[in-house]
Each structure stands twice: as C-alpha cells, then as structure tokens.
Amino acid sequence: DTGVSQNPRHKITKRGQNVTFRCDPISEHNRLYWYRQTLGQGPEFLTYFQNEAQLEKSRLLSDRFSAERPKGSFSTLEIQRTEQGDSAMYLCASGLSGVLGYTFGSGTRLTVV
Amino acid sequence: ILNVEQSPQSLHVQEGDSTNFTCSFPSSNFYALHWYRWETAKSPEALFVMTLNGDEKKKGRISATLNTKEGYSYLYIKGSQPEDSATYLCASSLQNDMRFGAGTRLTVKP
Numbered sequence: 001d002t003g004v005s006q007n008p009r010h011k012i013t014k015r016g017q018n019v020t021f022r023c024d025p026i027s028e029h030n031r032l033y034w035y036r037q038t039l040g041q042g043p044e045f046l047t048y049f050q051n052e053a054q055l056e057k058s059r060l061l062s063d064r065f066s067a068e069r070p071k072g073s074f075s076t077l078e079i080q081r082t083e084q085g086d087s088a089m090y091l092c093a094s095g096l097s098g099v100l101g102y103t104f105g106s107g108t109r110l111t112v113v
Numbered sequence: 114i115l116n117v118e119q120s121p122q123s124l125h126v127q128e129g130d131s132t133n134f135t136c137s138f139p140s141s142n143f144y145a146l147h148w149y150r151w152e153t154a155k156s157p158e159a160l161f162v163m164t165l166n167g168d169e170k171k172k173g174r175i176s177a178t179l180n181t182k183e184g185y186s187y188l189y190i191k192g193s194q195p196e197d198s199a200t201y202l203c204a205s206s207l208q209n210d211m212r213f214g215a216g217t218r219l220t221v222k223p
Contacts, residue, residue, distance in 0.1 A: 003156070004156065033210065035213075040215060041215050042117070042119075042202055042204075042213030042214050042215045042216055043157075043202070043213045044213070045210050045211070045212065048210055056210065091157070100145050100147075100162045100164070100206070101145075101147055101159050101162045102159075102211070103156075103159070104149075104156040104157040104158075105156055106154070106155060106156045107156070
C-alpha cells in the first residue's frame with residue numbers, strides 16, 4: 001500500500017466549469033476526510049465518511065460541492081460551477097476508527113481562472 | 114467550534130539554532146492534540162499525537178509537550194537543519210475530526 005493517493009495533483013479550470021477530484025485511501029482505513037487549505041490558513045474540514053456513509057459536512061460545503069464514497073473505498077469530491085474563491089489545495093486523509101490521527105494525501109491544487 | 118491558534122506565523126533561523134513554536138487550543142472538549150510537518154509538494158506527515166496533560170513526546174531532534182488544562186502545546190526543534198524547513202501544523206481533535214491552526218512556517222538557513 002502506497003498511502004493515500006489523490007488525483008489529479010493540479011487542476012486548472014475556467015470559472016463556471018465542473019471539476020471532480022479523486023482520493024484513494026489506505027485500503028484498510030474505514031474513515032475518509034476532505035479538507036481545504038487556502039493560502040495562509042490551516043486545512044479546513046469539509047466532510048467525513050465512515051465506510052460509505054457521509055457522517056458530517058461542514059457549512060463550508062456549499063450546494064455546489066458534493067462528495068461521495070461508493071462502496072466505502074475511494075472517494076470523489078465534485079465542485080459544480082466553480083468560482084475563483086474555490087481555488088485552494090484540497091486534501092484527503094484516511095484513518096481507522098478508534099485510532100488517533102490520519103494519513104494525508106499530497107492534495108489536489110485547484111486554480112480557477 | 115474549535116479555534117486553534119499557532120505562533121509565530123513564520124520563523125527564520127540559522128542552521129544549528131534551536132527553536133520552538135506554540136499551539137493554543139480550547140481546553141474544553143479536548144480529545145487529542147496532533148502535530149504535523151508539511152513540506153511543499155508533499156503530504157502532511159504526522160509527528161506526534163498527545164492526549165494526556167503533561168504528555169511529552171520525542172522523535173529525534175523534535176519534541177513536543179502538552180498542557181490540556183491551560184490549552185497549549187509546544188513543539189521544540191533542537192539544532193535545526195535545513196531539511197527541517199517546512200510548515201508545522203497543529204490540530205485539536207474531537208473523536209471524528211480535527212481542527213487545524215494556520216501553521217508555523219519554518220525556514221532554516223544553512
């Protein structure tokens with residue numbers, strides 16, 4: 001297992017387009033998290049899955065954002081009608097219930113032009 | 114809502130200097146305190162997880178302490194090296210998620 005994998009590493013898109021990011025967690029991890037990090041800020045929590053169930057969503061996750069984790073394995077984060085304010089690093093992390101801490105991926109850097 | 118603060122925001126030191134950063138967090142509803150090291154273009158790497166008041170952890174030249182009663186943690190780096198240059202993030206967690214500070218960006222000059 002090579003850790004948490006995120007694709008793509010970088011994405012440049014025009015305002016108004018839809019984008020989708022993928023996260024492949026460590027295979028035995030049942031928890032998966034999405035965070036967003038903008039310049040000068042720490043990672044901000046977006047959403048959390050336990051297996052395939054989305055258990056918590058931040059208020060930051062507007063109606064244009066949707067995340068899925070079908071079958072409790074990989075997850076996708078889709079942003080519809082992107083805005084310049086969506087430009088950020090999107091981080092995925094996975095972990096195990098009952099075990100403190102997560103393993104992070106390298107992130108997907110989104111630039112909306 | 115957790116509010117995690119880190120200071121300083123950035124730090125420039127010479128190779129060989131020892132340094133430390135502060136993380137403050139709300140002491141109520143505390144579950145665990147995490148330190149991560151994040152180098153550019155890489156994944157954040159877990160350094161320490163601490164849960165008990167008075168916890169001290171050490172990994173090579175890096176160590177951390179925890180005071181849950183007053184809500185702070187210190188990260189120390191002894192004899193900084195250029196490869197220590199990174200952003201150091203702390204996060205306070207409840208059981209299901211973590212809330213991060215903005216990080217301390219450390220630059221170690223040779």
